[in-house]
Amino acid sequence: MPAEDSYEDLESGYEGVGEFYDLFADNSDIPFFLEYARKTGAPVLDLAAGTGRVSYALAAEGFDVVALEQSPSMLSAAKMKHQSAPEDIAKRVELVEGNMKDFSLERKFPLILVPNSFGHLLTRNAQLSMLRCVKDHLRDDGIFILDLYPGEHQYERASFEDSPVVLPDGRKVTRSGNITSDFDRKIMRVELRFAVEDSKGTVIDEINVVSGAALIFNQEADLLIQESSFQIVDEFGDFEKNSFTLDSGRRIFILKK
Numbered sequence: 001m002p003a004e005d006s007y008e009d010l011e012s013g014y015e016g017v018g019e020f021y022d023l024f025a026d027n028s029d030i031p032f033f034l035e036y037a038r039k040t041g042a043p044v045l046d047l048a049a050g051t052g053r054v055s056y057a058l059a060a061e062g063f064d065v066v067a068l069e070q071s072p073s074m075l076s077a078a079k080m081k082h083q084s085a086p087e088d089i090a091k092r093v094e095l096v097e098g099n100m101k102d103f104s105l106e107r108k109f110p111l112i113l114v115p116n117s118f119g120h121l122l123t124r125n126a127q128l129s130m131l132r133c134v135k136d137h138l139r140d141d142g143i144f145i146l147d148l149y150p151g152e153h154q155y156e157r158a159s160f161e162d163s164p165v166v167l168p169d170g171r172k173v174t175r176s177g178n179i180t181s182d183f184d185r186k187i188m189r190v191e192l193r194f195a196v197e198d199s200k201g202t203v204i205d206e207i208n209v210v211s212g213a214a215l216i217f218n219q220e221a222d223l224l225i226q227e228s229s230f231q232i233v234d235e236f237g238d239f240e241k242n243s244f245t246l247d248s249g250r251r252i253f254i255l256k257k
Contacts, residue, residue, distance in 0.1 A: 016209055018077035020194050021051050023165040024175050029115055030057045032239040033145065036254075037063050040110040040143050047100040047134070048117035052078040052093060056085060059092035068096045068103060101130040105137060112138055113145040119213035122187060124224075127214070131228035138257060144230065146253040151215035153249050154188055156181050170199035186215040221251060230255040 033054055037044055042064040046055045049067035051074055058065050069075050075097060082090050096105070100114065101121055112134050121127045134144050161176035177192040189212055196205040216224075225232065233256050237248025244251055 015071050015073050017192070017194055017207055018051055018071065018073035018075075020173050020175070020196075020207075021074065021077065022053055023173055024162050025053055027053070027057075029147065029239050030054060032241070032252075033113055033115070034058065034061055036113075036143060036145060037061070037111055042111075043107075043109055045105075045109040045112040045137060047112065047114040047130075048120065049078065049095075050074045050117070052081050052095070054113070054115050055093050056081055056089060059085075059089045062092070064092045064094075066094045066096055066105065066109070068098045068100060068105075070097065070099045101126045101133070103133055103137075108137055108139045108142070110139050110142045111145070112142065114147065116147050116149075118146060118148060119188075119216060120211075122212055122214050124220075127216075127224055128228060131224065131230070135228065135230070135257060140257060142256065143233065144253075144255040146225075146255060148216055148221055148251045148253070149213075150248070150251050151183075151186065151217040151220070152246070154181050154215055155179050156183070171204075172197045172199075172201075181215060183215065186217075186220075188213040188215055218246070218251065221253075225253065225255065230257065 034057070037058055044058055044063055044065045046065055046067045049055050049069045052067050055065040055067040067078065069078065075095065078095055082093060082095060100117070118127070118130070121130055138144055158179040159177070161174065164172045164174040166172050174195045175192060177190055179188060179190050181188045189210065192209050192211065194207040195203055198204050232253060234254040235244045236242060236252040237244040238250050239252070
């Protein structure tokens with residue numbers, strides 16, 4: 001990882017690529033979140049909601065959702081989605097600009113979730129601050145779903161290129177990237193490149209962003225939950241609800257106060 005990178009340099013996440021984020025998103029988590037929404041009821045608080053990928057899926061099933069997001073690029077994409085959504089779905093989603101590590105909505109929720117974004121909080125202080133905010137906003141009988149990638153299974157170095165996606169207007173978008181993990185600092189650096197081609201195959205735009213994610217190892221995850229005084233209701237290793245093991249590539253906590 002380049003020496004000049006600070007935590008602040010890596011906090012911007014996917015800023016600038018909101019228009020293309022959903023093209024490469026994994027939606028395998030949505031049925032899982034829907035199942036819990038049906039158990040708890042609404043409203044649902046979706047933290048670091050991004051483009052509203054999960055929020056609008058929940059709203060389409062009849063749930064009121066508060067979608068909290070800090071990134072202007074992601075919020076812009078969410079607002080575009082809001083404008084194009086059917087009225088009965090759009091009215092169920094409230095978009096709120098805010099940082100998941102420090103927010104105050106003056107209401108409580110039966111279900112709070114943070115889909116695949118907790119790692120964007122790069123320091124322990126930020127992580128604990130977010131967990132305290134969640135606890136303050138969770139109903140006494142509420143459920144908090146915390147979705148993590150165990151640090152033990154992350155790549156030290158890797159490169160990837162996703163299959164291109166063709167947009168309705170004929171443009172083609174390709175995403176590629178490089179991953180570098182600093183296990184001493186417990187930080188992953190992700191360099192992303194979005195190349196946009198016109199219908200003739202000419203590159204007409206290129207967006208390069210650098211994102212960071214905390215490497216949260218299993219023992220540290222346990223300590224975070226213990227220190228924030230959450231109780232573990234259940235724990236899964238994937239969204240098919242298989243039990244978590246040390247070989248699981250995901251760690252999904254179902255938590256309560």
